[in-house]
Amino acid sequence: MSTTANAQVAALNEIMVPGQSRSLMSDAWRRLLSSWNGRVGLVMITITILIGVLAPVVWPYDPYTDSNLAESRMSPSLQHPFGTDRLGRDMLRRIVHGTRVSLLIGFVVVFASGAVGILLGLFAGYFGKAVDSVIMRLMDILLAFPAILLAIAIVAVRGPSLENTMIAVGVVSVPGYARVVRSIVLSVRERDYIDAARMIGVSHGRIMFVHILPNSLSPIIVQMTLGVGSAILFAAALGFLGLGVQPPIPEWGAMISDAIPFLRQSPYLVFFPGMAIMLTVLGFNLLGDGLRDALDPQLRK
């Protein structure tokens, strides 16, 4: 009891004492950097993004003309640190360029499905009643299908390709955002300052986007960060099933599925793309966890 009171006093002091005040964001940033998982996640993601952005500049690659059957399935060596696949293609190079594909899928999916999910959640939470029912029942229908089956169905109808992978993964991610946003909006809209805004005649749109949304951002940011990781994993699963990005574009999941017949003879063909998926997803999850801790007002010291 007293600790809570102390924390509140401390928080008040932070706000009240001039010169020592910090914005929510810089405060969160400081706390993110001070946590172990936040730091590690941030470093991992930074490296991954750098690899993804710089690969075509530093080490250009044309997957369409890449094959060298004379060097089929060579074990890791100095020349090919990660070995070569069945077509004699350098695995390191394909994994590096696969980073771009995975990150592209991760970010596009999260921003697209996040935008749609946030809008739906905002409307559902703010207007309530019939609007809420209609939107959330639609989300429930989407959630009622196992995500991977729904994604497979979407790809089956539209045909496998990079765009359709993103659409499929995006569609199955929408309900998650909608539900998170709705639950926050439900509590935020009962606050006194929202009542005040309503009383002085502020429009619905302004209340939603200027007063409610910014005050609901923390959990959304966490959800989106974790979402990048799960979108990458999901896309890899589709790729593994042969329904994702089509050959010869390097995609980690498809690389694993291509290598499975050689698991006993050439395990490195499965190991390296598997590690790439794991490290990238781990990075986003650590960062998401760190952000959750940093942005949660309950945990302020």
Added chain:
Amino acid sequence: MQKRWVVFSTMLLVVAMLAACSAAAPAAAPAAEAEAEAAVPSISEESKVAERVVEINYDLPGEGQADAVFIVGRGGDSVLLDSGSVTDGESAMVIQEIAEPLVRQEGISTKPIPWLAESWETEDSQTWIFHLRQGVTFHDGTPFNAEAVKWNIDRWRNPDNEWRFGRTFEYYDSEFGTDTAIEEVNIIDDYTIELVLAQPSSVLLAKLSLSFVFGMNSPTAVMEQGDVYGTPAGGAVGTGPYKFVEWVPDDRIVLERNEDWWGEGPYLSRLIFRSIPDNSARFAELQAGTIHQANTVAQTDLPAADADPNITVNILPSTSTGYIAFQQCIEPFDKIEVRKAIAHAVNWGALIEPFYGKYGELAGSFQPPAILGHNPDIQPYEYNPELAKELLAEAGLPDGFETEFWYIPVVRGYFPDSKAIAEAIAADLARVGIRVNLMTEDWGAYLEHRNEGAFPMWMLGWGSDNGDPDNYLGWHFGHPVGEPRVEDCYANDRVAELLIEGRIEADPAVREKIYQEAEQLIHDDVARISVVWASTPWVLRSNVRNYTPVVFRSWYDHVWIEE
């Protein structure tokens, strides 16, 4: 803290699951298809003539060795055990142990020999008289006679036959078509029957020797069981060396010795076909000795099979071809320069070592050397990207073009890793400016769309059913004169005439010339690119005796196990 570990371990679990799923994934269900896995009737390379006789000296089991249980491990379950109405290899191999044809191929040759028919005579290849074996009964006691034969033939040929239960008899339709259809079936006496064809056909006996198609079912059993005949609930009744006992779907089919079989043997008390979809699990069982034969061993396991003294790997001369085909009525494949450019742009020879090892040979002509009519003068296309670019320029496409290239979604002996092979081909094509988008779809849809001519460029293969060129070159390039084929829009009147002649001609030497000429014309047209002649290895325990390694007629009546 706790949550972090939940996230982390969940991820590990997912990665582990990704790896685990894989094991089951490549073992695609065997589709019912005519392109059934390399159907290898074995013919040795010295002679391509179907009349050749190969002596097999079967050794007989010793005292107490004739009662073993033989277990076959295979990738998938049978579809239906009703001979004639199925086209898949998994059904075929069980059916032919139960139901027997009038004519069978001898040993490992393609020579038709008397089976349920003891002899036959014909004067004009149009009217055929068969003298049936006497004293044979079906497993249910029904006598085998001319009545039963007529009943079976009527069921194959008449779409309105009331005992078809809506099943189709595709093999009868494709083998006999309308031009050589069986027009009349006349019972002369109890053990003599006369078949009259719509036109003369020298290959009638070769056709009838497709034992899994033209095996005789017991009329009483079919009529009594109705539409459960051939299913797990019903079973199958024939005259063969083994009788149906039980069928547990997706698990096993059990047959037992027919003590009253008219022939010599069989020497096994039971013959069991087990479905083991996972390639490595099946191979592991063979190594452990819990099965005696593993059908389809992954190429990656073959070195281990070679090294194991308890396992014998049989390699037969190839009777299957993997090929690339084009839709020749659409641009740009209507131009022969473009097809030729593709033939020269790809280093076909480089595909053999990494993908086939010793189980494949770079193809020249469409038919492999073991098939009658193989043309040895046709050489594989030379790898020459510069020439390919020149040819493209000649065709008015100096910058190349973009198209779809469809690859098969399943593992087949002729394309054991179709996706990787397609990728290698695509990379070579991209180097001369031809950008192909790799496409695939569900196997059933793939075959259907191929039949409709929906693909601009695709890969597929063929395994001979009976070693006859009519079932090989004829099947792939035969068409009515002046009427293009649907699947690839190929039309060449001379080829059409030759393939019709080849079907009627009786003299093997003349037929060989006919098919060789057709091979040359097809090659000149670049109607298709033959990529590989693939052989399917047959992998068994070394103590199996008298096994004849031929999938569509892998007889078990002489087989025994040395303990």
